[in-house]
Amino acid sequence: xxxxxxxxxxxxxxxxxxxxxxxxxxxxxxxKATGLRAFIAIHNQNLGPALGGxxxxxxxxxxxxxxxxxxxxxxxxxxxxxxxxxxxGGKAVIIGNPxxxxxxxxxxxxxxxxxxxxxxxxxxxDSGTSVADLAIMGETTQWVSGIHxxxxxxxxxxxxxxxxxxxxxxxAVKHQLQHSDLAGISVAVQGVGNVGMHLTKLLTQAxxxxxxxxxxxxxxxxxxxxxxxxxxxxxxxxxxxxxxFAPCAMGGAINxxxxxxxxxxxxxxxxxxxxxxxxxxxxxxxxxxxxxxDYVINAGGIIDIHHQQLGERNVDRVRKEVTAIGATLTSIFxxxxxxxxxxxxxxxxxxxxxxxxxxxxxxxx
Ligand code: NAD
Numbered sequence: 357x358x359x360x361x362x363x364x365x366x367x368x369x370x371x372x373x374x375x376x377x378x379x380x381x382x383x384x385x386x387x388k389a390t391g392l393r394a395f396i397a398i399h400n401q402n403l404g405p406a407l408g409g410x411x412x413x414x415x416x417x418x419x420x421x422x423x424x425x426x427x428x429x430x431x432x433x434x435x436x437x438x439x440x441x442x443x444x445g446g447k448a449v450i451i452g453n454p455x456x457x458x459x460x461x462x463x464x465x466x467x468x469x470x471x472x473x474x475x476x477x478x479x480x481x482d483s484g485t486s487v488a489d490l491a492i493m494g495e496t497t498q499w500v501s502g503i504h505x506x507x508x509x510x511x512x513x514x515x516x517x518x519x520x521x522x523x524x525x526x527x528a529v530k531h532q533l534q535h536s537d538l539a540g541i542s543v544a545v546q547g548v549g550n551v552g553m554h555l556t557k558l559l560t561q562a563x564x565x566x567x568x569x570x571x572x573x574x575x576x577x578x579x580x581x582x583x584x585x586x587x588x589x590x591x592x593x594x595x596x597x598x599x600x601f602a603p604c605a606m607g608g609a610i611n612x613x614x615x616x617x618x619x620x621x622x623x624x625x626x627x628x629x630x631x632x633x634x635x636x637x638x639x640x641x642x643x644x645x646x647x648x649x650d651y652v653i654n655a656g657g658i659i660d661i662h663h664q665q666l667g668e669r670n671v672d673r674v675r676k677e678v679t680a681i682g683a684t685l686t687s688i689f690x691x692x693x694x695x696x697x698x699x700x701x702x703x704x705x706x707x708x709x710x711x712x713x714x715x716x717x718x719x720x721x
Contacts, residue, residue: 362448366568375426379478382426385469391452392460394469395421395478397429399445402711404459405475406446407501407662409433409482410490414453425449429626431651432658437707438684439655440677441662444711454484463489467496475499480513480661487511488543488601501665511664513657516678518554519628520656523682524648525559525600528622531689532646533599537694539563542598544588544620547605548572551654552624553605556583569593570605594618596647603627615643622649623698648685648704 370382381398398406408429415421423607425447433445450466452458470479470493480502481490487503487510502511509515526544529535542565545552552568553575559566560583568579569590573620579585594601594614601620602611607629610618615636623630630650631637640647656678663674688706692699 357522362632373422374425375423377426377430379426379429380570383473385466385695387465390465391457391470392462392465393418393426393451394448394466396448396473397446397466398477399429400433400711401444401476403437404442404444405478406432406444407436407478407480407629407658407665408447410447410448410450410479410485412450412452412454412458412484415449418451421449421451433711434704434707435651435655437657437710438652438703439659441559441659441682442663446481448477450484455476458489460492464496466498470499471497471576472604473499477663502661503685504664504669506669509662512550513660514550515554516660516674517551517626517654517657518558519675520623520678520681521551521602521653522558523679524653524685527682527685528624528648528689529599530644531604531686534624537562540565542567543599543600543602543704544596544598545602545604546593546609546625547603547627548575549604551602555602555626556585560584567593567596576623596620602623603630610630610640612636615639618645620623620645622646622648624653624656628654631700634700640700641692646689649688649700652685652688652703653681680691
């Protein structure tokens with residue numbers, strides 16, 4: 357393979373970036389032959405190698421891509437720590453339009469870039485990349501996951517993300533509404549894509565009444581026909597008078613406008629970065645809304661990817677770890693209630709207790 361231009365960003369300019377937050381490594385690579393322009397960021401490896409998806413997105417400039425990779429990799433540190441995984445946090449982003457700019461050569465070059473990090477960063481699919489794309493990257497590096505051929509969903513972690521979200525909704529309903537099951541509970545699912553559709557299935561099987569909204573008509577028809585979900589306007593889904601609002605589409609669903617309109621007493625869904633600003637969690641608390649922190653409730657996928665990376669496949673073990681998301685959330689809810697703090701702050705504290713404690717042990721040894 358021809359040598360590509362790669363640069364490890366250790367200069368003071370990266371340290372001044374507002375989202376730098378003590379990242380352990382940030383690397384950038386450009387390859388003119390394939391058009392690859394990509395960042396890999398490793399936020400923290402105290403608990404193990406940094407695992408996180410490789411996103412491809414048409415960022416308008418390099419700095420936006422850098423901001424995204426820094427925020428996302430930090431989020432992965434917290435997600436893996438709270439899920440109890442022996443993993444650190446990292447992420448990769450490719451600057452480009454996945455529909456127009458993706459080629460086999462570009463993906464092979466990305467695999468080569470990942471390989472140069474020598475296993476400190478392990479990649480997986482993310483928005484703009486697919487299991488098939490990761491399999492191509494896997495031709496030039498062993499450090500990709502989520503492509504396990506014997507996987508029950510062909511490498512797709514979404515069903516496990518949905519399963520964890522379902523367990524999280526059950527835990528939230530028990531804590532907030534004192535209901536031990538979901539029979540008769542109403543849930544508004546915003547976005548019935550890979551995760552939202554599986555979640556709708558699990559909810560309806562459990563006897564919940566499910567309302568769905570999406571911008572994709574095919575997905576809505578599927579949810580209606582297969583699971584008898586009630587379709588509602590995408591601009592009204594968060595305002596429904598239901599027990600649970602489950603954001604499963606894009607980030608930012610909880611913002612200063614929507615939070616005042618939400619009538620559900622529980623927000624529990626799979627979407628990443630649900631809060632437009634961190635203080636939305638405190639607003640939710642003051643309004644009496646129980647918020648299940650996004651990176652806690654949606655960790656089923658990373659648990660599955662971790663087990664795919666291990667190679668041997670023990671489905672019972674994966675399910676057990678995903679199911680434990682419910683218990684983790686219950687302890688967050690109790691601690692938040694007793695301290696009168698937002699659930700997201702408690703989740704951050706619990707994650708930091710795990711990955712910072714490990715650093716202290718390491719440095720003492
Ligand atoms: P997806 O793209 O398959 O589904 C998203 C769905 O939301 C699509 O059907 C899309 O049409 C719909 N949508 C987009 N804009 C909308 C809007 N304004 N209103 C209503 N619906 C809208 O993605 P996914 O894999 O199902 O992931 C959903 C969310 O969960 C994302 O935020 C993702 O980052 C997060 N997440 C996914 C996984 C996973 O395993 N796939 C893991 C962790 C977190």
